[in-house]
Amino acid sequence: MTIHAQQRFDSLIEADERIEPDDWMPEEYRQTLVRQIAQHAHSEIIGMQPEGAWISRAPSLHRKAILIAKVQDEAGHGLYLYGAAESLGTTRAELLDRLHTRRQKYSSIFNYPTPTWADVGAIGWLVDGAAIANQVPLCRCSFGPYGRAMVRICKEESFHQRQGFQILLRLTEGTAEQKQMAQEALNRWWWPSVMMFGPPDSESVHNARNMAWGIKRFTNDELRQGFVDMTVPQAELLGLTIPDPELRWNDERGHYDFGEPDWEEFARMVRGEGDLPEQRLRVRREAHENGAWVREAAAAYAARQRQAA
Numbered sequence: 001m002t003i004h005a006q007q008r009f010d011s012l013i014e015a016d017e018r019i020e021p022d023d024w025m026p027e028e029y030r031q032t033l034v035r036q037i038a039q040h041a042h043s044e045i046i047g048m049q050p051e052g053a054w055i056s057r058a059p060s061l062h063r064k065a066i067l068i069a070k071v072q073d074e075a076g077h078g079l080y081l082y083g084a085a086e087s088l089g090t091t092r093a094e095l096l097d098r099l100h101t102r103r104q105k106y107s108s109i110f111n112y113p114t115p116t117w118a119d120v121g122a123i124g125w126l127v128d129g130a131a132i133a134n135q136v137p138l139c140r141c142s143f144g145p146y147g148r149a150m151v152r153i154c155k156e157e158s159f160h161q162r163q164g165f166q167i168l169l170r171l172t173e174g175t176a177e178q179k180q181m182a183q184e185a186l187n188r189w190w191w192p193s194v195m196m197f198g199p200p201d202s203e204s205v206h207n208a209r210n211m212a213w214g215i216k217r218f219t220n221d222e223l224r225q226g227f228v229d230m231t232v233p234q235a236e237l238l239g240l241t242i243p244d245p246e247l248r249w250n251d252e253r254g255h256y257d258f259g260e261p262d263w264e265e266f267a268r269m270v271r272g273e274g275d276l277p278e279q280r281l282r283v284r285r286e287a288h289e290n291g292a293w294v295r296e297a298a299a300a301y302a303a304r305q306r307q308a309a
């Protein structure tokens with residue numbers, strides 16, 4: 001590396017400009033991006049499972065069509081993100097192998113069960129809502145391919161969040177049992193969604209450096225606060241109660257005060273403890289094996305095209 005290369009990188013970051021794949025970059029910058037983008041992509045494709053399980057049980061053809069579209073979108077998000085990671089010199093095969101062998105993670109949020117249709121609504125409303133709160137600032141990530149992938153993904157997340165909110169709105173306007181189902185789903189998904197933004201800033205390994213590099217634009221706690229402030233009025237619109245007795249508006253701060261997540265539970269979920277994480281990875285590995293013939297056929301076709309050219 002020449003001093004000039006480091007100086008050019010530093011001046012691009014300083015000027016809040018984009019780093020592109022062909023630009024020189026510090027190895028740690030490249031590695032932390034591969035880490036974050038790959039785990040983001042893994043989260044997208046693992047996240048297809050809890051909702052995918054409800055496609056055959058959706059309460060109407062209309063809901064089934066919407067859910068199919070959403071699950072397909074998540075697969076596409078994974079592909080954009082694997083593509084962004086590959087521009088950093090890794091391969092999708094290598095990243096998937098790290099996921100399959102638990103050398104890389106996916107978001108803790110997908111280690112929770114979805115026992116009712118209301119959970120599909122809560123995932124759309126809360127999980128995709130949290131994804132939006134986290135991903136909109138990532139549209140300004142200093143690494144070009146990641147930021148640009150986020151622009152397209154965020155547009156689709158808005159549809160995901162809205163359809164989830166609408167599912168719960170229908171339930172809360174329905175029978176007492178349906179409203180109770182919506183409340184129980186909120187009880188299950190509120191705290192896991194609040195924990196999606198990562199550990200508290202005091203425990204965050206990557207916050208400071210990734211903020212300095214313009215990868216993250218806000219810390220975990222700032223993103224978390226933004227999500228809570230955005231979501232509490234929506235819960236009020238639904239007539240549902242957020243399961244946090246310490247939640248209250250703080251006029252002085254101009255934000256909601258809220259309770260402390262269960263960081264022990266968070267750590268267990270991040271470590272992938274319990275049956276569900278093993279099931280998620282088993283289903284993922286089976287899908288990968290069952291799809292081998294598609295990859296082989298595409299590779300054979302591409303090789304023949306190259307020969308013919």
Ligand code: 3HC
Pocket residue numbers: 035036039040041043044047074077105106107108109127128131134157195196197198199203204205206207210220270
């Ligand atoms: N689940 C699993 N691991 C988590 C986590 C979570 N919710 N939050 C943090 N971690 C891990 C980090 O990956 C890191 O471990 P590592 O060094 O082995 O990668 C460790 O905990 C310390 O956390 P840090 O705060 O230091 O890590 P980051 O700076 O990477 O911040 C993050 C965590 C805010 C999740 C950040 O990685 C990020 O913004 N990632 C991109 C967004 C993303 O991945 N979202 C996941 C959900 S995708 C989704 O919702 C899809 C939607 O369509 C439904």
